[in-house]
Every structure is written in C-alpha cells, then in structure tokens.
Amino acid sequence: MNEQNILIVRCGEVALKGMNKPYFERMLVDRIRAALRRFHGVDVQRHEGLIFIRADKSQDIEQIIRATSRVFGVASISKAVEAPSELDAAGEAAVAYMLELIEKRGVKTFKVEAKRADKNCPVKSPEIGRIIGAKILIGCKVLKVDVHEPDVRLHVDVRHDRTYIYESKIAGFGGLPLGTNGKGLVLLSGGIDSPVAAFMMAKRGMLIEAVHFHSYPYTSPRAQEKVEELARILASYCGSFRMHAINLLPVQEQIVQNCPEEETTILVRRFMMRIAARIAAENGCMMLITGENLGQVASQTAEALVVTDASVSLPVMRPLIAMDKIDIMDKAQEIGTYETSIQPYEDCCTVFLPKHPTTKPRLERILRSESRLDCEALIEAAVSAEEIIEIKAGDA
C-alpha cells in the first residue's frame, strides 16, 4: 500500500449530468489518463462517483497533481492515505497521518471532518468524527481540537471497502471534459484576449482549432512565432491542435485601394469571419470563437459587432464579451498566456489602421463597399494559400 500515492479526484459538474453521467465520467477518466501518459505506473479508475489515481511512488506526485489539475472537468484533487473501512484501523491510520504532520510542520490543533459514503455503515458521520478524533487525541498527546481555526482539517471519508484520509483539496479548473462539447475554431490574434476566450470555451468541453491572420511582410514572422507560442500554452490545457495561418494582406490591399478608409477595420473583420467560417466548415468546427469584448476598440462597439456578426451564419462565441479588461488580464495571468501576449509585435489589425475608424458602421454601407470587391475570390485565394501548423501539447 505504501508503494503508491493515491489521489482522489472530484469531478464537480460532471457529477450533475444525470443520465449522461457515466459518459462524462468516462471522458474525464480518458482525459486524465491522456494527461498522465508520460508518467509510468499510473492507474486511473472511476469508483463510486470519484476518480482514483494510483501512482507508483517513483513518480513525482507533485507533477502528477499539476498535470491532473489542468484537466478540464477536474474540480479538485486530494492526496490521500488509504485505510481499511473498519473504524479501528481507520483511526490508526489517522493517528499515523497526524504524527507525520506533527513532525513535518509542528501542527498543534486539528479538527476531523468525517463523511460516510456507505450509508449502510451503522455509525453516522458526526459519530465517526468523534471516534476518530478521540483516537487521535490519545495517539498524539500534543494535539488539541480546535473546531474553528484548526491547523489541520483532517478529512475522513469512509467508503464501502476503504477509508480515505486527506488534508487539503487542490482546486482544478472545473468545467467539462474536453471533447464533450464539439469543436470550435478560435480566431487567435496574439493579443491578451483571444487565448483567454479559447481557454474558456475549451474549459466547457469544446475542442479547439485555431486560425491566425497575419499580413506578412507587413507583419513580422516573429509576430506569428509569438502566436504559435500562445497556441502551445493553450495546447497544454486543450491538447494538440491545428492552427491555420492566413495571409490577409491581399485582402487588405484590395480594401485599402477600393473602399473608404474609415471602414477598413470593419471590412477586414468581416473578411476574417468569413475566411474563418470557410475553414470551420472544412474542418468540422461548429462555431467560431473570438476574444471580442464589448466596447474595447472601434471594431467592438455594439454596432460594429452587429455588422461583423452579419457576415457569417454560424454561431460566433464571444466568451469575454461582458468582462472588464482587468479581469481578462487576470485570467490571462492565471492561465499563463499574459507574458507572451504583451510582447510588442504588430498584428495585422493595426497595419492598416485608419486614423478615424468608424465606430457606428451601417450594414447597408458596408455591403455597398464590399460590392466593389470580388469577395468570394479573395476568400477562396486566402484559404487556399493557408499554412497549417501543428501545435503540439508539450509538458507545460
């Protein structure tokens, strides 16, 4: 028993899925197994509504915890000790557990939080707590009970066949297992917002594919390298995926030469959407995902969003639409994309930035401007010249 570390993984929302629960749990187990593939001697099993990871002690348990905590659908993780379900034996294990904590951290107070999954167990939860607590007080003379602010909250989880003892819960991201909610195509720019948008949709179980627009040679190859770096960070959460790199310059050149200057940005946005929609259709993506955020820039006013949205028929997910910039930045910090996002390379949106972009575009006028262009041919040419980059999930 001591040859293995045991992790208890709680599934959070997955547990609420009624009839589909077994499906979601199986998906989650598959995702955890995939995330832990690089470790040896790791066993992942579903049992009584929880997921148990048993890992050979030769493997770095902290790394296993970190990798598991990044799997969407994982609500929390606890490093547990396993004991027999008889209360005497469980009490002994609890004493041993506390003795180790006294030695390691000099803890002085504790509280037992008992729980019984086995409702047939004749002893009720508060009673289990008292019994185990008494055994600890006898076994560890230096400890006192403190029900309000204990140094250690010792969780004792009595199940049919085993008891699990653990101290803390390490939070996961929650959400739903990847692949339980279709596939979306994210428009990944290189800024702060779009990686966060992709992360948030992936967290709800959506597989990700990406499209990146550049204006080479007007933009630097280093700008694209930066986007690939962002994509690799995303892949550490949502697995390997493909990124379609599209050179938008031919489209921008036509717009600049044929359409009113103030409409440049909105026209470019509409082309991006249509090109993305084409790529989505060809690659099994059900919807588009953007990092758009109401009012952030000229192309993200309510009017502009309406005009942009009208360019495609498939749904466009904008998970950041009502967030404040500061909260988006916090989220980017949390998922680790912020530092990469703020590297100062020009992206294609700023290359032909008009001096006074229109903030209240009207669809009829935009359509009239577009009628001066051979939109279909431009979209076709842009998509057929795409470069596909395989983004590999490394060990982030």
Next chain:
Amino acid sequence: MLVYLDNSATTRAYDEVIALMSQMQKEEYGNPSSLHTMGLAAEKRLRAARRSLALALCAREEEVYFTSGGTESDNTVLAGLLALAAHGKNRLITTAVEHPAVLEPARRLESLGFKVDYIGVDRHCHLNMQQLEAALGEDVAMISVMAVNNETGTIMPLAEIGRLKERFNREHGTAILLHTDAVQALGKLPLDMAGALRQVDLLSVSAHKIHGPKGVGGLYVRKGTKAQPFMLGGGQERAFRSGTENTPGICGFGLALDMATGRLSERTAAMQKARAALLSALKAEVPDIVINSPEDETASPAVLNVSFLGTRGEVLLHTLEQEGIFVSTGSACSSHKKGQSHVLTAMGLKPKEIEGAIRFSFSEFNSPEQMEYTAWKVKEAVTRFRRLGSFR
C-alpha cells in the same frame, strides 16, 4: 539568389575558420592551463592567435586580451572607470550615437554618480568636435568614441580626437584616456595603434563581424595604461580576464584576423565596389530617397544607410527577405525593441526618414550583380508599399 547585406550585424564565418574550430574541438581540446602536452599544444595555439590580433592592430602581444566579444570589452573599459572616481576623475565624454554596449554602461556610471557628456552629431553622423573640445576638463576620466558608427558607417575622427586629448593632457597635466569601440572598423579600416591611432589607449574589437566566430572579441590596452579587470577568477589572460580561454573561438578569431586584415585593401575594394553599385542604382531607380550615410571619405565601405520616404523599414525588410535579400533597419541589436533608432534620432532625421531607413552592410562576398538585383527588388518593394502606405 541569396544576398546577405546585414554584415554589420554579423557575418558568415570563413570555411577555414569553421574547419579549424571544428578540429580544435574534436582533437586539440586541451585547456591551456593544463600542465600536460595537450595543454601546451592549446597554449601554443592561443599564443599564435594573440600574435595575429597584435599584428592586425600593429600592437604588442602583451597589449591584447581576448574577451567574449565587443560588449564585454566595452563593459570592462567603462566599469574600470569607477576606480578613478576616487581621484576626482568622474566625468566620461562619449557620443550620443554609441552602440548600447557603451551607452548602457555609461548610464550605469551616471547612476553611480558619474557625469557623462553625450556629444552630438550632424545629419551624416559626423561628430560635433567643438562640443567635444569644450567638454574636456580636469575631471574627465575618459573619452569613449566609436571608430565607425554601426548604423551609418560614418568614420569618426579618432586621430584628431587623440591629438585634442594629448594636447589637453600636456597642458593640464591630466591623464584622460581615449577608448574606442572599433567593432565596425576592424577589417574595414586600417587600425594602426603605432601610427594613426597612437593616441588611443583602449580599443574593443569583435570576431564575428570579420567572418570569425560569435562569442569572441578582443581588448587592446596600451602598455602603461592602467585598466581594471572585469572578470575575476582563475587568472587567465595574465589575470586581466579570468575564465577558461575559449580556445576554438580565439583561434578561429586569429585565423579570421589573418585572412581579413591580411587582405584588407582587396577586401575593402570589393565592399566599396558593391556599395557604390548599390548607391548609384538606388539613386537612379528609386525616387524620394535620402542617403543617411556620408558620401565622402568619411564613409565606411561596409555600410550604406538609406531612407525610403513613405515606406516603413521593417516592411521593406520582410519584403526583401522573401526575395532572398537580408538587410536591417537601424541596428539589428535594437530592432527588437519598439521605437526608433537612437542614432538616426541624434542625427536629427525626421520621423518619416527614420521610419523608412534601411541599412545595407557589405562584405567581400557581395558582387555588383547582387547589387543590381537588390536595387531592382528594392524598387519593386518601395513602389508597392508607396501605393498602399499613404494610410499610415
């Protein structure tokens, strides 16, 4: 066609240099400090490289030290000034157009209480000599002026500065030192420490600008000049620069010096020819350009800086790279940072002149045919950009 015109950033190593370095890493990898024969063999190699550097500078072997490059050499020299501050010598005279390897240590000195004068330049990066002369004073510890500007190729009047310094020292009984960052001059101009540069006390050079390896450089310290070591440790380089000698790099540098400075006039003639061909083709073919480099004898044969008005340098750069032509905007070392070249700014260029500036820098491997091709491709790129560029 591959046309590499970024030789002021770095150069392709000579094949012979690569072969020698490879052999030294495979076979003659001894540490010169080791007592056995392999150590001795390495020490002999090192001595030969030192002779090559001394010969290239018309200096004595005991006056040259190997470092990790131009930046370390410059840092060593400027950090050494702190020792002089105690004697009331706490002023540094330098220029506004130095490489960051001088400017940043100068700023560090300022933060430590030094006074630093940054001498200005004119439209073609010629130094304001009146300003420099006026800055001389008894509290001056050092004058540090680059030999050739890396962005424009302007040759600085070192001999004249040296005479000013000597006269001032004589008349005031001071001991002002003259340092020069000669990274862009080595292999392009004669550097004669016994002749024209006999008033220069310290001089920094680098290997990778003359077809040698990266990570190696040199520092000349005139005999009798007190200089402080920067790297302390095992006492290598006569206790002036500790750290196990980078023998493959140093010997690669030695060979590159032999090859580059041994055929100096032949090589510079090739660069000059390429530069002249490009300059005249651009002038003939591309309207609305401004030549930022000098067009007289103060121009290095290795650099040509041109502003293409109504364009952005980086866009031209990326357009030209698609055609196999590699150039630079401003200085390669600072083009990662957003913002405009401090050199072109100091020269008083207008924002649109700075924005459209391209540096072409030449080596002996550039031919007039390449220049014809380059001028043609530049013209195409500039025309395309100007058609669209009115937006910014």
